[in-house]
Amino acid sequence: MRLTLLVVLTIGLNSRVSADVTSHQAPFRSPMVGDWYRFPKDIRKVAVIGAGPSGLQSAAALVKEGFDVRLIERSDAPGGTWYHNELTPVRESFPDDDLQTAAYRPDPRSKSTEYYREGDDGLTLSERWREHIRPSPIWDDLETNSSPAFTTLPEIEYPKDAAWALQAQLVQRHVRTYASTHRLNVNDRPINSSSPNIVLYSTRVELLRKEGSEWRLWLKRLTRLPESDEIKAEWWEEKFDAVVVATGGYHAAHVPDIPGLTQWSTVQRRDGHFPVHHSQHYRNPAPYKRKTVLIVGASVSASEISRRIGPHVDKLYISIRNTTRSTYMARRSIRRIHSEAKQIPEVVEFGRLSSNTSIRAGQIRLSDGTWLDGIDEIILATGYRRSLPFLGDYYSIGGKVSPDKKDSPILTDAHNLHSLSWTGHYIPDPTLAFTNVRPWTYGRYQSLAFAKVWKGTARLINKDRLWDEYFNDNHWQAPAAVVFGTIEEETLGRQYVAWLNQESVLHGGRLVDQWPIEERERFAYYSDEAWENGYTSSDNFTKIENTPRSEWPGYPRERETSYAFDSGSEW
Ligand SMILES: Cc1cc2nc3c(=O)[nH]c(=O)nc-3n(C[C@H](O)[C@H](O)[C@H](O)COP(=O)(O)OP(=O)(O)OC[C@H]3O[C@@H](n4cnc5c(N)ncnc54)[C@H](O)[C@@H]3O)c2cc1C
Incomplete structure (x- = not known):
């Protein structure tokens, strides 16, 4: 009886919707009109994959801008590369595994739960756990090749007496402090405790796929059950409007x-x-x-x-x-x-x-x-290889991004990301974005950019123009490859600051400062001492202060882009 009623109601509702659509629907308009990219629908739910220095900043920026955020991390604590302990990754394969599955063999399943004991499927519990979380490949007294001046997350300080070459354990503490400050650490809850916990640790993304206007994520979480000497595995799916991939670049030993x-x-x-x-x-x-x-x-x-x-x-x-x-x-x-x-x-x-x-x-x-x-x-x-098994739909090993844009793979080799705008957005679908700048310096700008673009308070140029920029200006294709402390890198920072501030003036939002001048000076001094005399000079950071934008390195000279100082078609 109840079922019949439900069916009738559903049919009634459907016919009502169809009638509305046919009688009132406006003529179809492409979501990309004018010069700017238009998102086909509002973005509310965002997944951030990876809780390293990049993902933590993205999650913090998105939470601050009011998004419904999920931070998903395969390891059991935040920190990414810097979260390390005595656990080591499972043994590498000899020879190298296929790139696409070198990091792990994805295991997407519909909602289910299983329990594993020592020796099941020929695996010890330790191997099963380590295969899932992948302990970081670094060690406690590793001395960083970067000084505190540029291994710093916003508003978190190193101890005053920290050495110029940091030890990994100090960086670990620094990143964890950032996670706790933003309530993104294990078991942290948002200030409003009625809202769901936004962090999911020990949870690995097995598959990411676009279905209609949503991103569907297949997730797998492991929990150690010491009382029964078992590991519990749970599989489920969640849907999002947008996704940040903040998974770093060192996934599988080479x-x-x-x-x-x-x-x-x-x-x-x-x-x-x-x-x-x-x-x-x-x-x-x-x-x-x-x-x-x-x-x-x-x-x-x-x-x-x-x-x-x-x-x-x-x-x-x-x-x-x-x-x-x-x-x-x-x-x-x-x-x-x-x-x-x-x-x-x-x-x-x-x-x-x-x-x-x-x-x-x-x-x-x-x-x-x-x-x-x-x-x-x-x-x-x-060394290491980049391997993102959950992005199988976006792999084309040995492939290329074709100028007619028919092929737009993201992953074609062990190192680079393709088909991305300089902001990290995937050009064919900017509801997917990758962190692709140094997290310590420009991660703060990129995170804010994700939040502003998806909130509608910063505009991206439309796809045609993004592709145009991609093919006509090599410099912006791979900002992460820009060497730190060079004029090109300084240009990237300026591009972010100019664009974000312009968009905030037009659409609202706080203004951002340039990466601090004191840090740049300290970095120049440090690199002379620790890297190579004359590697850079503080002059590198100021050289372009009196240079018009048209002469910045990498600036596409043939045609104006619309990122800075260009009011655009709507203004
Ligand atoms: C041996 C070594 C030494 C280094 N030394 C330095 C140094 O001295 N100075 C320096 O600045 N940088 C150094 N780095 C680089 C270091 O990676 C960066 O400093 C920084 O950690 C990058 O931050 P990230 O957040 O982008 O990536 P990561 O720190 O790598 O974080 C990525 C996170 O994504 C998670 N993840 C990956 N796949 C999935 C999935 N499918 N589902 C859920 N979560 C997932 C990972 O578990 C990880 O926590 C070193 C790297 C290595 C490997």
Whole structure:
């Protein structure tokens, strides 16, 4: 009886809606009229994926602007890269996994719950947990290659006596303080406690898909149940009007493609330890004490680990593929290698091994034709790859963004993001946005930009013009690739400040200041001392103060854009 009534009511409602549509609907108008992008509907519910320095700032800005926000983080606490402890990621795969699923194999399911015990599906509980949360690949006394002057979140201070090279534990505390200040830490609730908890930790996004005008997220949360020695897994879906992807860029360890390495990687000691492992497992020098160690690679992780283990090992080799170093950071890493480490050429082959519990008798061929043996431990400090398995719809490995815009993939390789405007919005659908600037400096502007654009208090130029800008001006395509402290980078900051302030004057909102001049001066001094003499000068930050915008680096000269000082068609 009740069912019949419901059906009748529903049919009645539907016919009423149809009648309204046919009799009163205005003629169809494209949502993109004029020069500005028009969102087809109001944006209220926003998901932020990732609670690192970028995602926390985005979530805080969106909450402040009144959005209904969900902050979703796979790990069990905020901090992103900087949230670290003794837990290490699950073992990397040899050789590298397919890029799209290298970070994890997505597991989207409709609403359900399961319980897992030790050994289920051949996994320990620890492996299941670590596969889900992916512990950060850094360690407690890692010295940052960035000083407090530009590793700072807004309104949070480092201790006055913090060293110029920060230790990772201090950065961790800094980011957590920011999370707590904005009520985004584990178990934090919004001030109005009747509203739902906006943070979801230990929750991984398995799939993100646009359905109609909404973004549908398939989520999976794990909970450890110590009382029953189980892990509870829950799956469910949520829908949003807009999504910020703030997942950083270092998702999966990269191992080099060297003949013989895969066989060496299977060697396992009786205590379970793998002597060949990626630097993501490094935590402290203890496992390397009085051993002969080979570090493969000479970037930041390699040089920092060499400094830590150098005083404790019996012998240390570091294999450097290419001694010409084109960037200041690469040169800095070489300079920081431990003085007792013997620098050797590139490893080109791992010889056949007869033991499956030790690599000590194995032979390693170097690019100069010599052989190395007697190694106990090999640390592959060979970097990371960007891998976002939940964005399967936006991958095209080896693909390209086509100028006719028919193909507009976001992910085509292990490092870059494509089809984005300089503001981080996905050009074909700006309800999806990516954080793609340094979080510490320009993250504050980008976060505010997301909130203002979706609230309607800052305008984006329309898609045609965004594409035009994308194809005609290489500079703005990858702001994150702009090297810190250069004139190009300063230009990006100015572009943000000019645009955001102009839009606030026109549409409301607070004005923002430029990244503080004192910090820029401190940075120039720091980089001279810690990176490379003459790397930058405070002059770099002021050089363009007396330069008209048309002469800023990267400014598209052929045609005016509408981001700054241009009143646009509506004004
Ligand atoms: C070894 C190493 C050393 C570094 N040293 C420095 C340094 O000295 N100075 C410096 O400034 N920077 C350094 N960095 C860079 C560092 O990543 C940035 O400083 C900063 O953490 C980037 O912030 P983010 O929020 O963009 O990304 P992240 O800090 O990486 O945060 C991204 C978050 O997204 C979460 N996430 C990812 N996928 C999902 C998913 N599917 N579902 C839910 N959540 C997800 C992750 O768990 C993570 O918490 C280093 C990085 C590494 C790897």
